[in-house]
Amino acid sequence: MSADLSQRLVPDGLWELVAPLLPSFNSRPQGGGTAPLDERAVFTAVVYVLTSGCAWRYLPETFGVSPATAHRRFTAWTEVGLWRRLHRAVLDELGAQGEIDYRRLTVRYERKGSHFLAFLGLAAALTCYKKLAKLTM
Secondary structure, eight states: OOHHHHHHHSOHHHHHHHGGGSOOOOOOTTOOSOOOOOHHHHHHHHHHHHHHOOOGGGOOGGGSSOHHHHHHHHHHHHHTTHHHHHHHHHHHHHHHTTOOOGGGOOOOOOOOOHHHHHHHHHHHHHHHHHHHHHHHO
């Protein structure tokens, strides 16, 4: 995958917020399996699928991540609440810079369905991150 596309999907500043929120890789106790992948590459592939509308099975090979791996990580991250925590982390950064009035902020996730909720959380986080990135330029 081109570095330019990777930077547009997951800029360094966003990755600094995401990386500590990701659950750690646990090797299987019985051994075997595959070696851990670059978490940023996997996250970037998931962001691509969620923001482009691409079907998992059509994830371009240039991401260096199989569609099955990207979907498996997406599912695991959704189950541990990554998308809401990421949204909150970006909001906290904006709040630390005095850019959010928390008295007027309402965040509601009403629909059920992991893909929809993940998309909402990611979309909200990316929207807030764009504002944060403008402030730090």
